[in-house]
Amino acid sequence: MDEDASRSSLTDEEDYVDDNDNDNGEDYEATIEEEELLDDDGDYADELKGWNFFAFLLSFTCITFCITSDLEDEGEMTIEELQRKYGYNPPGNAEETADDGNSAGDSSSAAHEHSILDLGNSQSGYEDDDDDYAPPDPWKRTIRVDPVLFQADVPDIGKSQATDAREDDVVLWVSDNTNPPSDEVLNSYLKDIVELRKTHDQSVPPAGCESRDDEDALCALYRNNFDTEKAKESFPFPHINAPFRTVRPDALGFSEEESKIFEESLQMYGKDFALIGKMRMPYRKVGELIEYYYQWKLTPSYRVWREAHPQHVPVVQPHLSAAWHQQAADNGPFTEPSTSEGPSTLSN
Amino acid sequence: MVSPAPLRDQSKRRVCYYYDTNVGNYYYGPGHVMKPHRIRMANELILSYGLYQNLSIYRPLPASFEAMTTFHSDEYITFLRDAKIDNLNSFGASKGKFSQNNDDCPLFDGLYEFCQLSCGGSLAAAIKLNKKKTDIAINWMGGLHHAKKSESSGFCYTNDIVVGILELLKFHKRVLYVDIDIHHGDGVEEAFFDTNRVMTVSFHRFGNFFPGTGDIKDVGIYNGKLYSVNVPLSDGITDESYQKIFVPVMEKVMEMFDPQAVVLQCGADSLYGDRLGKFNLSLRGHGACAEFFRKYDVPLMMVGGGGYTPRNVARCWAYETSIAVGIEVPNELPFNNYYEYFGPDYKLHIEPSKVLKNDNSDQKLHELQKEIYENLSQLDKVPSVQMQPLENDTLPVLEFEDIARDEENPDVRLPMSIMDSCQHNDADFYDDENGGDDHRNEANGRLSTDS
Numbered sequence: 001m002d003e004d005a006s007r008s009s010l011t012d013e014e015d016y017v018d019d020n021d022n023d024n025g026e027d028y029e030a031t032i033e034e035e036e037l038l039d040d041d042g043d044y045a046d047e048l049k050g051w052n053f054f055a056f057l058l059s060f061t062c063i064t065f066c067i068t069s070d071l072e073d074e075g076e077m078t079i080e081e082l083q084r085k086y087g088y089n090p091p092g093n094a095e096e097t098a099d100d101g102n103s104a105g106d107s108s109s110a111a112h113e114h115s116i117l118d119l120g121n122s123q124s125g126y127e128d129d130d131d132d133y134a135p136p137d138p139w140k141r142t143i144r145v146d147p148v149l150f151q152a153d154v155p156d157i158g159k160s161q162a163t164d165a166r167e168d169d170v171v172l173w174v175s176d177n178t179n180p181p182s183d184e185v186l187n188s189y190l191k192d193i194v195e196l197r198k199t200h201d202q203s204v205p206p207a208g209c210e211s212r213d214d215e216d217a218l219c220a221l222y223r224n225n226f227d228t229e230k231a232k233e234s235f236p237f238p239h240i241n242a243p244f245r246t247v248r249p250d251a252l253g254f255s256e257e258e259s260k261i262f263e264e265s266l267q268m269y270g271k272d273f274a275l276i277g278k279m280r281m282p283y284r285k286v287g288e289l290i291e292y293y294y295q296w297k298l299t300p301s302y303r304v305w306r307e308a309h310p311q312h313v314p315v316v317q318p319h320l321s322a323a324w325h326q327q328a329a330d331n332g333p334f335t336e337p338s339t340s341e342g343p344s345t346l347s348n
Numbered sequence: 349m350v351s352p353a354p355l356r357d358q359s360k361r362r363v364c365y366y367y368d369t370n371v372g373n374y375y376y377g378p379g380h381v382m383k384p385h386r387i388r389m390a391n392e393l394i395l396s397y398g399l400y401q402n403l404s405i406y407r408p409l410p411a412s413f414e415a416m417t418t419f420h421s422d423e424y425i426t427f428l429r430d431a432k433i434d435n436l437n438s439f440g441a442s443k444g445k446f447s448q449n450n451d452d453c454p455l456f457d458g459l460y461e462f463c464q465l466s467c468g469g470s471l472a473a474a475i476k477l478n479k480k481k482t483d484i485a486i487n488w489m490g491g492l493h494h495a496k497k498s499e500s501s502g503f504c505y506t507n508d509i510v511v512g513i514l515e516l517l518k519f520h521k522r523v524l525y526v527d528i529d530i531h532h533g534d535g536v537e538e539a540f541f542d543t544n545r546v547m548t549v550s551f552h553r554f555g556n557f558f559p560g561t562g563d564i565k566d567v568g569i570y571n572g573k574l575y576s577v578n579v580p581l582s583d584g585i586t587d588e589s590y591q592k593i594f595v596p597v598m599e600k601v602m603e604m605f606d607p608q609a610v611v612l613q614c615g616a617d618s619l620y621g622d623r624l625g626k627f628n629l630s631l632r633g634h635g636a637c638a639e640f641f642r643k644y645d646v647p648l649m650m651v652g653g654g655g656y657t658p659r660n661v662a663r664c665w666a667y668e669t670s671i672a673v674g675i676e677v678p679n680e681l682p683f684n685n686y687y688e689y690f691g692p693d694y695k696l697h698i699e700p701s702k703v704l705k706n707d708n709s710d711q712k713l714h715e716l717q718k719e720i721y722e723n724l725s726q727l728d729k730v731p732s733v734q735m736q737p738l739e740n741d742t743l744p745v746l747e748f749e750d751i752a753r754d755e756e757n758p759d760v761r762l763p764m765s766i767m768d769s770c771q772h773n774d775a776d777f778y779d780d781e782n783g784g785d786d787h788r789n790e791a792n793g794r795l796s797t798d799s
Contacts, residue, residue: 141560143538143576145569150497152419152510152539154546160518169366169472170407173400186401205396211682213400241407245461246373271378274457286457287373294372294385298688 172240173218181226189228193217196235216240246287254292262292263305361483361642363672364476365403366469367391371489374462377454381623382503384462386658387488389686393666396684402673404482408472410464411511415471419510419539424498428505429460446499453500463506466490470512470651477609477647478519484648484672487512488665491613491653493533494559502531502559509611509651510539516609516649517545524607525549526598528637529615529653530625532562532578536613542572547605551594551618553625554580564716567723574727577601579716582707583626587633589706593713597720598640604727610641615653616664620700623656630700631667638668648672659689663696 372388473485494502527533540546655661
């Protein structure tokens with residue numbers, strides 16, 4: 001599969017790939033529907049036709065639409081029409097989709113029973129001598145049955161040792177023990193740590209965030225058997241939950257020069273961090289770029305970058321999209337709910 | 349008739365939390381809706397709310413090749429481990445062999461590691477529950493319920509849930525799996541479709557919706573017949589409607605199946621405002637499902653899953669963590685490293701839509717319930733412990749422990765599940781078989797060896 005070709009076609013795509021990509025709270029649109037209204041190109045009515053609803057993300061899935069649209073047309077014919085088409089005698093009632101809670105009687109449950117006992121994909125073909133057969137909806141899938149290929153091997157009970165080599169999970173903090181420190185002791189310890197950090201010029205949560213737990217401090221306390229004095233003596237604490245797999249332990253923060261390169265690369269390659277790394281910053285692990293990206297979005301320079309590159313800025317939506325207004329018109333007056341779907345301050 | 353376990357008092361549960369900070373640094377690719385960063389945002393809220401103090405925190409070991417192949421085929425895990433974009437052909441990786449849709453499940457940097465962390469968390473959670481060292485175990489890195497034995501699907505590559513359940517099955521005769529993701533839990537259902545030791549129950553959107561399985565008529569096959577339960581729902585379901593069907597179905601399931609452990613997949617795409625879903629649940633309606641199981645005195649594993657509006661995913665899983673520890677957190681979000689993402693309201697709870705039409709009428713829900721009840725009542729009722737003599741295959745855990753204790757070879761270390769229940773004699777030189785080196789019980793160790 002030619003990954004690079006598909007990537008380039010992705011970045012050509014106007015909407016879903018990059019520019020209106022909803023990242024971490026920048027959703028102006030609560031649903032796909034609202035997002036679709038942003039873009040006048042493309043006919044989204046076709047989307048729901050194929051069973052693969054993820055396919056809208058990519059331009060070359062129109063192929064999928066072509067393949068399934070024939071089936072979809074057949075799916076919309078009545079059973080009688082279909083069977084006449086294929087030379088069967090029409091039986092009783094049509095099989096109904098499960099959306100309708102009514103069970104349509106024996107023939108539908110018989111048809112379903114057929115699908116349960118059908119060991120394998122029931123879309124695989126017709127059986128000419130089965131009067132009740134009707135092609136299933138194109139979006140339907142069946143659970144596959146084969147003990148080797150699909151089902152799990154259920155272990156016998158009581159035959160295993162529980163020591164299965166999991167003693168290596170790193171314990172950072174244990175709240176359940178015979179003599180846990182009280183909440184007061186813990187809170188005062190954490191307060192003391194905030195002070196300690198201040199005197200050592202380390203970053204601390206802003207005032208009013210005393211509820212925040214300090215992972216490293218708690219771990220130090222745990223490793224000193226909940227002895228708060230001993231734990232404080234062991235300051236400064238190692239950064240105990242550092243992401244050492246994705247970020248090199250000796251990685252430096254991004255310099256100004258690097259930030260510049262990063263922003264240029266975003267403009268040039270889009271959010272393809274592996275590509276950005278390969279082309280401009282090969283000494284960085286991809287994880288470092290991703291970590292930086294999510295931090296950078298919170299900074300003022302992100303806003304500056306956005307203003308400089310308006311084609312990346314999603315169109316600002318009113319608090320409720322036109323779709324909801326339409327539904328409201330149908331349903332009568334409503335009070336505008338305060339939701340979290342409105343534009344976040346990141347956009348401002 | 350087996351009555352549900354007595355309601356335990358609503359206060360303390362031991363809760364273990366599995367998280368690895370690397371998880372937020374994996375990226376599926378430009379334009380992809382699945383963003384592992386949401387897990388980091390959830391963790392950030394949990395930290396900022398001060399919930400860490402009430403959890404036991406673990407960084408899980410990444411799952412090994414052997415661990416993942418307890419479910420998946422060797423060939424498939426080898427592919428995940430070794431495939432790079434330029435050597436796909438050497439795996440014969442034509443479209444469809446290891447993935448129905450290579451765009452849903454792209455190869456990204458660190459993919460194998462990501463899978464190892466996800467599975468590692470669920471596996472560690474299961475082992476902890478097996479050892480009875482915790483009441484609730486949480487792994488928000490997991491819940492990837494679409495992955496199949498040899499195939500990735502729906503953004504899921506390895507099925508950490510199946511791996512975790514297989515571990516639970518070593519010590520629990522019956523495990524219940526409940527899936528409240530908006531998408532049908534097909535990977536887990538398929539894995540256990542033919543067995544009566546795992547009951548899979550899924551509440552999902554059905555009808556021209558991914559993955560296309562989850563018909564109410566799918567009840568399982570062979571020994572597993574009647575041990576798969578599917579609740580097909582329509583768009584716009586509200587908190588109230590959801591509980592109207594969830595509670596009766598789950599009460600019946602608990603009664604008839606009487607699981608010894610429960611795994612709850614908390615996919616957050618069933619919330620209102622999700623990028624891919626059109627349900628109308630708020631955090632309260634979603635979280636009520638977690639609260640339901642907390643009432644029962646049964647070991648519980650909570651895992652993540654779908655959720656494509658990251659700020660709401662973070663809210664949901666932070667809230668459900670607070671439910672697990674039994675602490676009410678304020679609606680005002682605490683300041684945190686990603687605070688700006690939670691604007692403009694900066695609140696924990698989300699308001700469901702007042703205009704989204706609920707296509708699930710009470711009547712439809714009632715009919716679903718009726719059909720499900722009919723199926724469940726055909727289950728062989730699980731005999732209560734007191735009413736039947738012990739057979740060879742019931743309560744083997746008890747037997748195993750007793751026998752092992754009696755027959756112990758002093759040179760062989762006994763399994764942890766037995767050691768945990770052994771009392772130590774203060775006269776012993778070491779407080780336990782670990783030679784006084786068990787750092788989990790260091791406090792205890794100190795006390796006895798100090799004397």
